[in-house]
Amino acid sequence: xxxxxxxxxxxxxxxxxxxxxxxxxxxxxxxxxxxxxxxxxxxxxxxxxxxxxxxxxxxxxxxxxxxxxxxxxxxxxxxxxxxxxxxxxxxxxxxxxxxxxxxxxxxxxxxxxx
Ligand SMILES: [Mg+2]
Numbered sequence: 001x002x003x004x005x006x007x008x009x010x011x012x013x014x015x016x017x018x019x020x021x022x023x024x025x026x027x028x029x030x031x032x033x034x035x036x037x038x039x040x041x042x043x044x045x046x047x048x049x050x051x052x053x054x055x056x057x058x059x060x061x062x063x064x065x066x067x068x069x070x071x072x073x074x075x076x077x078x079x080x081x082x083x084x085x086x087x088x089x090x091x092x093x094x095x096x097x098x099x100x101x102x103x104x105x106x107x108x109x110x111x112x113x114x
Contacts, residue, residue: 001088003088004088006066006073007087007091008084010069010073010074011073011084015074015077015078021074022071022074022075025071025074028067029064029067029071032063032064035053035055035060036060036061036063038051038052039055039059043057069091072087072091073087
């Protein structure tokens with residue numbers, strides 16, 4: 001799965017060094033969200049195509065996910081010696097819980113519209 005592949009990559013890079021800190025990755029996340037915002041503005045006709053990159057909305061959304069996963073890795077690596085598989089399972093567990101909450105919200109919206 002994608003999150004496990006990213007966690008393996010993150011583990012290879014380790015948790016030390018200038019580019020391996022939470023605040024550095026947070027800055028990169030903001031940068032990627034900015035790139036995503038530009039692509040959305042291009043899609044909506046508010047910015048010219050020349051302002052965008054080659055990745056488009058989907059590529060920039062993937063960049064956001066990858067940096068966010070790296071932040072999650074660094075946070076989990078701080079707390080102990082979890083294996084990559086345990087980290088991936090933690091992410092899947094939290095994702096399932098949050099998706100269930102979204103499902104409840106969608107159900108409430110659907111029932112209020114009927
Ligand atoms: Mg990008």
